[in-house]
Amino acid sequence: MFPFTRMRRLRNTEALRAMVRETSLSPQDFIAPLFVRHGENIKEEISAMPGQYHFSVDTVLTECAELAALGISGVMLFGIPDHKDATGSESYDDNGIVQQAIRAIKKALPDFLVIADVCMCEYTDHGHCGIIHDHYVDNDETLEYLCKQTLSYARAGVDMVAPSDMMDGRIQAMRRALDENGFVKIPIMAYSAKFSSAFYGPFREAADSAPSFGDRRSYQMDPANANEALREIESDIEEGADIVMVKPALPYLDIIARAAQEFKLPIAAYNVSGEYSMVKAAAANGWIDEDRIIIESLLSIKRAGAKIIITYFAKDACRIMNKH
Numbered sequence: 001m002f003p004f005t006r007m008r009r010l011r012n013t014e015a016l017r018a019m020v021r022e023t024s025l026s027p028q029d030f031i032a033p034l035f036v037r038h039g040e041n042i043k044e045e046i047s048a049m050p051g052q053y054h055f056s057v058d059t060v061l062t063e064c065a066e067l068a069a070l071g072i073s074g075v076m077l078f079g080i081p082d083h084k085d086a087t088g089s090e091s092y093d094d095n096g097i098v099q100q101a102i103r104a105i106k107k108a109l110p111d112f113l114v115i116a117d118v119c120m121c122e123y124t125d126h127g128h129c130g131i132i133h134d135h136y137v138d139n140d141e142t143l144e145y146l147c148k149q150t151l152s153y154a155r156a157g158v159d160m161v162a163p164s165d166m167m168d169g170r171i172q173a174m175r176r177a178l179d180e181n182g183f184v185k186i187p188i189m190a191y192s193a194k195f196s197s198a199f200y201g202p203f204r205e206a207a208d209s210a211p212s213f214g215d216r217r218s219y220q221m222d223p224a225n226a227n228e229a230l231r232e233i234e235s236d237i238e239e240g241a242d243i244v245m246v247k248p249a250l251p252y253l254d255i256i257a258r259a260a261q262e263f264k265l266p267i268a269a270y271n272v273s274g275e276y277s278m279v280k281a282a283a284a285n286g287w288i289d290e291d292r293i294i295i296e297s298l299l300s301i302k303r304a305g306a307k308i309i310i311t312y313f314a315k316d317a318c319r320i321m322n323k324h
């Protein structure tokens with residue numbers, strides 16, 4: 001008790017603070033999401049996400065080489081197809097844009113992790129994450145398409161698949177499809193607790209994936225629910241998920257913390273587009289210290305219990321960390 005206990009003693013110098021620091025960030029913690037599209041020599045900035053781009057396969061290689069040189073673990077690929085239809089057929093076409101990017105990146109950088117997001121919404125003309133019947137996303141039929149997409153990515157050489165659709169039973173279906181086709185070694189990172197969030201707004205502009213009618217509340221989670229998030233995570237683990245994810249990150253740190261306490265597998269957190277764009281917008285206005293906000297945000301996500309952080313700030317964070 002005071003005056004014997006003085007918490008400030010260990011805060012007096014940077015050497016002391018560094019010695020007792022409980023959480024640290026490293027480039028290996030990060031996965032960078034990237035958007036790929038058809039064409040050549042394309043690096044087009046996404047207007048709602050300054051510093052993020054649409055890449056063609058040739059330019060994405062340059063970007064990946066830079067990320068790998070910084071020590072970042074890998075990338076999460078999202079595709080912008082040339083053509084959208086009711087079943088999202090480019091998503092399971094072996095010559096689809098993501099499949100081309102996977103093959104090219106793995107060839108150029110064999111040790112760099114290439115993870116592919118598995119979902120229909122970027123590829124369907126209605127923008128929903130599955131197959132529609134009577135204005136309703138049909139869960140079990142969608143599973144067949146998610147498996148086709150998964151196998152196509154596996155044939156292209158993907159290191160890991162990450163389903164973000166929120167259909168029930170998808171992890172079990174994808175695990176079975178992978179195993180039956182000789183891909184027992186490919187892990188699944190499940191977007192387990194994915195909330196129906198306004199923080200995805202800029203991404204939907206970037207991926208042109210906003211639903212043409214309704215919203216995603218019949219499959220993504222209600223932001224009010226924490227126990228249900230733990231049930232989602234538990235069932236994905238039972239179905240065979242290797243890594244589970246909470247998404248978005250900062251508004252859901254309580255979920256990350258509870259998940260990290262209850263489950264002993266690696267927890268990933270997705271620091272999503274809205275979380276990124278808000279910081280970039282405030283910084284562009286001179287209202288905040290961008291570098292400090294980035295590091296503090298990522299540190300909070302790690303401190304809450306995330307082992308892996310999927311973040312558009314991956315490159316910024318490495319640049320900032322290298323300054324110090």
Ligand code: PBG
Nearest residue numbers: 119121164199200203272273274
């Ligand atoms: C696809 C998907 C989305 C995101 C990742 N995968 C969008 C959505 O569910 O509408 C969002 C990522 C972000 O906002 O950065 N289902």
